[in-house]
Amino acid sequence: MLKNYGLIAEYESPHAICEASKRVRDAGYQKWDACTPFPVHGLDKAMGLKDSVLPWFVLVAGITGCALISWLMIWVAAYDYPLNIGGKPTWSVPAFVPPAFEVTILFSSLMAVFGMFALCGLPRLHHPLFHSKKFERVTDDKFFIVIEAQDALFDLEKTKDLLNQTHPVSIELVEEQL
């Protein structure tokens, strides 16, 4: 059985989709999205999106990495397995700086990437939008606004009217398998 996933409207230029997004945003829709071949300058503002919270996750990951490796190095070198090398101190903080630095970067980067995909809800193997033949051009040169049927304000005719007022190239109804 098929049910409506939502309406997609196609645009030709970054400018057109920014203008259209402002109207959708002002109409009060919540479950909607703009899909573009590249990050469009200013579109996040036009959609009313907040800044990403990712940097905070990365900061925590970096501090965790630094703390973990520092603890390991000090415990190993000074307590569990002290090696006397030329009579140098076992608690030698300067020598611990390079690994601590590298592991901080490593943890932060892993969080930047995996955290980013987690925030995006990716990876996923399929998405209802991939049913649309037109939507294939989203990774090439076309810009789309997607309004989901799940949205409280969604009404097939009224939403279509709203999208029509934004001068799209085309409008399509996308269905999904139940």
Added chain:
Amino acid sequence: MHRGDLVLDEDLVKREDLIRGGLGYHDITEKVCKMAETPFLETHKGWLVGFALAASTLTMFVLAIGYLIWEGIGIWGNTSPTFWAWDIVNFVFWVGIGHAGTLISAILFLFRQKWRTSINRYAEAMTIFAVICALIFPGIHVGRIWVVYFFFPIPNQMDMWPNFRSPLLWDLFAVGTYFTVSLLFWYVGLVPDLATLRDRVKNKAAKLLYGLFSLGWRGSMRHWVHYERAYLLLAALSTPLVLSVHSVVSFDFATAQLPGWHTTIFPPYFVAGAIFSGFAMVQTLMLPARLWLGLKDIVTIKHIENMNKIILVTGSMVGYAYGIEFFMAWYSGNEYESFTFINRAFGPYAWAYWTMVTCNVITPQLFWFKKLRTSITVSFILSIFVNIGMWFERFVIIVTSLNRDFLPSSWHYFTPRIWEPIFLIGSFGLFFTFFLLFVRYLPVIAMAEIKGVIANGDDHHA
């Protein structure tokens, strides 16, 4: 983050310099995807010949590694007092090559140098393959590779831990992190472009593979917000990382108490040399590739000129470091230090020293002339010279310092056996095999980023 808010070099924003021929979004997609979408049976003959050569060399490398593990590192010419030779030279050489990729992808990104978008994918791929080559050499140099896990801080049957105060262990952390972060950076950049290929290819198997690796990317602006932030963070993290990696590599030498190694100039000098050699390698690979792949409109003379300018700057830094090393050897009044440097320039390895000076000090100075730095042929030839020179730089640093140590009775002129060149050439086989697979099956230009640059250019013109 808004790319293009800050403009450092006004004329670089002019679209004509960055991408010629008034290309639209779709033209970019077509041009870049063309190679990846060519059916297997219609593969370019030149690619097939190149791939056959590279893959054969890689096979030779794999067999040689097998023999080395079976027989031991005694098959090399390394002997007292020169226990580090081509293996470590190759390691430092390959790590250095990688640095240009990160510089282009991270540092130039932070400086909003838009011209980087045409070359960053390429350079990042080069980084990853070069670091793989680099990691192999210390890996096989340990001799008993089956106990290589002793390097890692994991509990083992001998109840021992690695020595965290050893620069060799720092190196493991630095190069390991560098490889991981470079791979992540490259992959994150690839995801939207893999999605483009997923949406275009007709072949079922190819569609499945591109689909899997593009992770279901659909260009959602809600995703782009996180994506751009992650990209900026990775750039910001990679910048100190890349500077640290070759610094840590230089610590392998600088913390030893050997004349010629024990100097504080090593970290900045190594980093400058790494960028210098890396940019030369980018030129060596890109100049032929832009002709064969038909990407002359995307990688323009402006890009080549900019890279040559960076080669000029870093090459001059390297030349300055050579001079300062000599000055300090004399100024320190340390007779061992002075001896080492006089020995480098006039001793048994003088031929290697002067090869290095000719290639690294004289060659880049030719780029002061606009005519030369905008000539494709000259750029290509000079880039080869720099590659050779930078290999010799590491050879000079390592072998000339070791072969005449404190006790004249143990002096010994190091000569490689047949196996050393086999390993060096073999590593190029590995590098080119990966590289040819990359240009054949992956988008060699960051399409999504290029389209962003075009969109910005249109805004400026409007």
